[in-house]
Amino acid sequence: MNVHKWNHHHGMEHARTYPLLLSAVMDNTEIHVVPNILMLVGLVTMGINLFAGRVCQDSLDSARFPPWKPFLLPWYGLAWMVCVWLLSAVVLSYALQGHLEESLKVGLRNGIRFYRDTDVPGRCFQKETIDRLQMELRCCGNTNYRDWFEVQWISNRYLDFTSKEVKDRVRSNVDGRYLMDGVPFSCCNPGSPRPCLQNHLTDNTAHYNYEHQSEELNLYNRGCRQALVDYYMGLMNTIGPGILSVISLQMSVLVSLRYLQTSLDGVDPENPEADSEGYILAKGVKETMMDVKNIMFKLLQFGQVEAGDEAEAGADGEKAATSS
Numbered sequence: 001m002n003v004h005k006w007n008h009h010h011g012m013e014h015a016r017t018y019p020l021l022l023s024a025v026m027d028n029t030e031i032h033v034v035p036n037i038l039m040l041v042g043l044v045t046m047g048i049n050l051f052a053g054r055v056c057q058d059s060l061d062s063a064r065f066p067p068w069k070p071f072l073l074p075w076y077g078l079a080w081m082v083c084v085w086l087l088s089a090v091v092l093s094y095a096l097q098g099h100l101e102e103s104l105k106v107g108l109r110n111g112i113r114f115y116r117d118t119d120v121p122g123r124c125f126q127k128e129t130i131d132r133l134q135m136e137l138r139c140c141g142n143t144n145y146r147d148w149f150e151v152q153w154i155s156n157r158y159l160d161f162t163s164k165e166v167k168d169r170v171r172s173n174v175d176g177r178y179l180m181d182g183v184p185f186s187c188c189n190p191g192s193p194r195p196c197l198q199n200h201l202t203d204n205t206a207h208y209n210y211e212h213q214s215e216e217l218n219l220y221n222r223g224c225r226q227a228l229v230d231y232y233m234g235l236m237n238t239i240g241p242g243i244l245s246v247i248s249l250q251m252s253v254l255v256s257l258r259y260l261q262t263s264l265d266g267v268d269p270e271n272p273e274a275d276s277e278g279y280i281l282a283k284g285v286k287e288t289m290m291d292v293k294n295i296m297f298k299l300l301q302f303g304q305v306e307a308g309d310e311a312e313a314g315a316d317g318e319k320a321a322t323s324s
Contacts, residue, residue: 192218
């Protein structure tokens with residue numbers, strides 16, 4: 001029972017932590033447009049569905065329904081826009097996968113590079129972030145554990161520069177960095193039967209019964225970039241069908257309310273209990289599309305005329321100022 005509670009609590013902590021870790025190691029926030037759209041559309045969807053529910057409730061009384069008629073056409077437009085937004089968010093979530101990978105690649109590279117700067121303002125959180133990321137997502141480095149070999153991830157304050165080993169390593173590097181074939185503790189896989197090997201990973205003589213080229217290391221083999229992309233895409237694969245079901249539900253609400261509106265418009269005021277016919281389109285699909293096209297064309301023409309009038313008025317003003 002205690003184990004079950006711990007696992008549930010641990011899972012909840014992971015669910016809250018992963019988005020924060022994902023955001024912390026991203027180089028830019030372009031990918032945030034997808035969750036932002038989903039949150040905005042979710043709030044709008046709640047509002048328009050509450051409105052639809054109120055209209056349906058008032059449709060039971062023929063005296064209370066007419067005041068809602070002027071608001072139905074804008075409601076249809078907004079509802080269709082919401083469906084388009086939801087569908088766009090689903091498409092964007094997959095289309096931006098390449099941008100997500102590139103953003104994580106740069107962000108993780110900087111995070112590993114600044115891992116040692118625990119006393120530098122603005123970077124002091126990087127060590128904790130990277131360690132938590134590697135432990136919770138069971139990953140190591142950007143692409144793999146060898147990424148740690150290319151950076152000095154130990155701060156100078158923890159190096160003994162009187163030691164010959166430290167001096168030799170610093171001198172052997174062009175940039176004067178202390179590079180080593182080792183990784184932080186957070187790369188260690190607790191599921192390995194062997195005690196964690198963090199240092200001298202490429203030196204077969206440094207450890208008993210060890211062959212780094214053939215032996216599967218007791219480190220996480222997956223890079224954190226791939227781990228985060230897998231987590232994000234798994235999340236979208238779970239949310240995607242839910243969003244599509246919401247779109248289907250929204251479309252059914254649109255169709256139902258349209259039938260309700262047109263059937264109530266056809267009610268005989270002298271005999272409100274009589275049957276009336278409802279429909280979705282007053283004309284055929286082709287005729288309706290032509291009407292929409294004509295309306296849009298007129299709106300565009302109206303906008304161009306207004307812009308032309310403003311330009312003409314501005315030109316007249318310049319001429320008047322020049323002549324004076």
